[in-house]
Amino acid sequence: MWNNRGSAQVSRRHTLSSMCLGFGGLAFQSLLAQEASSVQGPLAAQQPHFAARAKRVIFLFMHGGPSHVDTFDPKPQLQKDDGKKLPFEGSRVVFANRGNLKASPWKFRPCGEAGLPMSQLWQHLPAVADDLCMIHSMCETNVAHGGACMKLHTGDEAQLRPCMGSWVSYGLGTENQNLPSFITICPTSLHGGIDNFGPAFLPAIHAGVPLGTPGYPNTPAKDATFDFLKNSGRTRLQQRLQLDLLRQLHQSRGAGDTELEARLQSFELAFRMQTAAPEAMDISAESRATQQKYGLDQPETQNFARECLLARRFAERGVRFIQVSHAHSLPFNNEQWDQHSHLVRGHSINVRQIDQPITALLTDLKERGLLDDTLVIWGGEFGRTPTVQSGKGEFGRDHHPEGFTIWMAGGGVKGGFRYGSTDEYGYYATENRCTIHDFHATLLHILGLDHTRLTYPQSGRDIRLTDVFGNVATDILA
């Protein structure tokens, strides 16, 4: 019915997933990362299409839309023309009323040997500037949060499509069969909510598993757990007795039935996960020095520090795709980075919360030799306008999907590198425009996947993450 490759892959996966084997297949014997040619099942590690630069992804999602002209994309002309009218036509569709050009209140300085510009907001990150690859020409999400978040995560703002983490899980499987292949730490329930980490029509096994109930604001990291991992009434021994009875009943009625046998094994795997997951989440196993390095000891950084440290622990254990969300609310703005007003206060708080944890994450990964094959991505669903948002109160900026900055690190991308640019005011992406489809194509390429070949049949079409678009930004590859 489908093409050959698709048919073999899909039918095998369908069969196996309907037979069970859940988070991962038959590899009960191993708790830690295992490159698994021997492992079977829908989440068995798969060969990429070609040599991969990175094996896994940590996506640091900045909910609300950080301002590029105040963080990483300095615009001298904007500083000069503060208060003047935008000298060319602005976006056709806007979110809020927009005023004149507004200079950034922060000064920029070159950082690292490469001299990557960063605003004074960043105190820690300059230390790893030479690891960062800036993409300044991101564009074409959507002017509203919902559409933009969904486009960023799934490639489409209106139709329900699998998110990038699910595609990666589908394409590569995972290295640890006792943990989910795709974990999203403290996700928000807003703007697409679970659809932003959902598998849509891909097999359910590729769903992002939330650590912490998705919510608005999101669950504090210290309270975040996986669902149904603990039993309120039965001991481990008692549960063991239950599973033994299941085995006996199975033998009396379903012996030789592979489908039922597989179901029985899913119970055994669940039983083991009850141990494996808490172990992975136990950050008390980390040294005090490590905890301090991330900022776990300071009130302002402790939440995001914990998320980042958990991300590293999951990465170490072979989880394929890890999303970390910076998605609380601030007293004066609903979404973390959504500074329609109070830009100075809001962005200052936001950067303080993440600056040290992210820097620690990058250096920690590097020290453990993990940064080489881990792709770290930082970014939000859009940037913010170089113009001021008209309104009362302290000044802010509107949503801006026409040109903004996302950065990558590790995973075979050039460090200390700037790719693409926006115009002299930071309004439109100009040189090397990187649409969301291009971004997704590049992400998959780094993982060794050809975005035009990673497809799944749906509604009579082979659907892909990049729809019918997408060009790999080869310039950023080291």
Place this chain on the structure above:
Amino acid sequence: MHNSGSLQPACFRISAIVGILILNAPRVAGEDSGYATVSRILAQHCLECHGPDASQREAELQLHLAESSTMPLESGQTAIVPGHPDQSELITRVTAVDDSRMPPEKSGRALNDSEVELLRNWIANGADFEQHWTQISNPTTDPPSVKDSSRVQQTLDRFIIAQHEAHSLPPFETADRVTLIRRVWFDLAGLPPTPERVAAFVNDESPDAFANVVDELLASPLYGQRWGRHWMDVVRYGDSNGSDENHAYPLAWHYRNYIIDALNDDLPFDQFVREQLAGDLLTDKEKRPTSVTGTGFLAIGTKILAERDPVKKQADIVDEQIDTIGKALLGFTISCARCHDHKFDPIPTADYYALAGILHSTTQSTVEVPLPDFEQETKRIRTLLDEIKAEQKRLNNQLQKTPGAVIEREAEDFDRANVPRILDGYGKGIGIISDPGGQKNFVEWDFEIPQAGEYLIYLRYAAEASRPGVLSLNGNVVRNDAVSKITGGWYPTHQQWFQESKTAFRAGRNTLKFTCEPTMSHIDRLRLVRVSKDNARMLARVEQLDRQQKQLEKQMPAPMKVMGVGDRSPMNAKIYLRGSHLDPGREIPRGFPWVAAPGRSPAPIPTDTASSTSGRLQLAQWITAPQAGAGHQLARVIVNRVWQWHFGRGIVTTPNNFGLQGALPTHPDLLNWLATEFIRDRWSLKNLHRRILLSSTWQQASVTRIGRQGRPELFYGFQRRRLEAEAIRDTLLFHAGRLDTNPAKSIGGVKSQDPTPEDLQRNEDVHRHSEKRSVFLPVVRSNTYRFFSLFDFPNANTSVGRRGTTTIPTQALLMMNDPFVMDQAQHLAKRVLSSSDKETMVRNTWLRLFSRAPTKKESKEAALFLRKYSNTIGSENTEEQAFIALCHSLILSSEFIHVE
């Protein structure tokens, strides 16, 4: 292909029809046909660039058409030379080892050897292009004869048994009675039978025993609740808009209950469909009071409500509707044609925009449903109110005529005040007073009273909001909260009389004063009515009438409001080039997707946009018309769904896609025959159920149960099925003795928009603590109840024709650890615990859960478990705790979650 905007729909249809009426006489693509497979290979590998989509076509070659494929191309080569694969450029190209190879290497769609071989054989045998099976306009189908007719219980069995015989398969066993009654209960009611019902059926020796069970279940409201949920999958039912901001749809549940009622009433399916597309527009003859509720079908889809681009927003809404209409009703992925002509099926972009025009002429709205009860009750109360008002008027006239009984004056003729007179706008035609905006307002009127005594003080005013003040007489407060009522607005039409006080007036001058701040209602008139012996009875009656009036007004029923659609000024849509709303092309007259009705000429939609209708009614009539429209396809699609819901597998296994990329029917003749009979049977779903359930095909034994090899694609043997999420939950509640099957009449206390973790926990708790049948729980898009989503509950963002069945460890975690499951195990245990001895308790539990007694070995294992488990507990109630754990374990078992 379509070059003129001025053509009528039928005309460009003709040119498109040529695209698929092929050289040879129509023939159903059966199993042995080479082209059925070949057409799929071509579709998958070649048609993207050499197919129906004119915009992507290369070399003017159309490999889905015999004519184009067999004519010399510009290059001089001929793609297909019938009978001569070696002369066919197609074979040369797909086997080439150089740059000329097709498809190009970059596409990653190269053919493998066996595919090339199939193509080669097909060309060698004459390259017979056949019509796709859905495109044959009058499929004639007579039931085949079978050698062994002893097993034919229903005519449909002939189609199945004939295939079994053709494959030399011996007759398959019939299911035992316990399996049958369990199977039919889960199938029609979504619940297990009680042990008593099982026993009654097993012991009923009458030949109609099973038919009686079927009839009883079809007559039960449980049937509509179970099968309504199936339809809800297809129409992507949800109680919130999902996606970006997830606003609640507080009225969507009416549509859900409408579906359930329609199924329980066995509403003819064609009418069911007409109501869902155009329930607001149906002719009086066909309209039912609740017909309009059906249009929820078009209204409840996901929408990106926060989309800032109104053109895109509307285009996306229409696209979502077209996608649903295509998949749910017609079995075609019409929405593929939004950006380009369909790559595989004969759906030109123009057909998409013809349909889009109809939906662009439709608006979503809250609609009042004129229920007969409501209308009757309203009429009854109105009549009574009219009587009261007439009497009030009569009494007033009488009072007015009594000398000195009534003193009236205009409010704006005050004696002293700091408020303005308003003679326009709010006071137009009557003259009123109100505040000038934020001050201490006061107004005084002097009255010359001829005789001391008690008077009733009335004020007439209009108020959209309550603005009470102090009323005093001669400096004494008579009322602190005067003029406090709300009348529904500020305008003269909202003016009403209210009695404010009953107070003693002195003879001579009296000063009535009203003060309030900062704002004041719109006061029009004052009236004093003297209370005296003469008019006491009259006044008492007036008061009584006032009370009655108020009471009656309270009783006035609120109309039922539902989420539906209505017409707006009709418009034709323009083709959005490559689907982009920023790039509009030529205008397309409104019309229908002819792919679903090959060879038919549709009833015309008035193309004049100045005419008053959207064309939705014509669409509804066309879709359901077996002869003149897409009715036969509609019937095939629903019959296939019903078959699938009974067997776990459709005759076409891709129920939402009958097109070239969908699966071929395993039994096309059966499907056509069932569709024809279904239409002849006045589209009765209940009769269709009877046909299927009373067939020997459906009553075959379970393949896994009896351990025999089955052939799913031949419906040889019955395939075991896992219960759906709702059936699992309902069955748990049923065994716990807590299941509430009364319809829910609200969205049910969940929060969808901007939920905090606490809100989400509350949503989860609403579900977890609810005893309502699952179909009545709200479907919060993007936040489906975890129990449901883990067990493959459909994502309500798009039409789902067939649910997945996964087995993943998170399901196991849920079944082991979810307090809801553990609670139900406890309730079940308590219901069984009252039985006398342990062995009987175990036996009764088995009978309830599995409709059978435990085997000896199972009893032994259960006893062993109880003993071992008790030993792990130090405290009291060890036996009870152990028994609860046993019940919980049995709920975890495979037998609990499967139907044989």
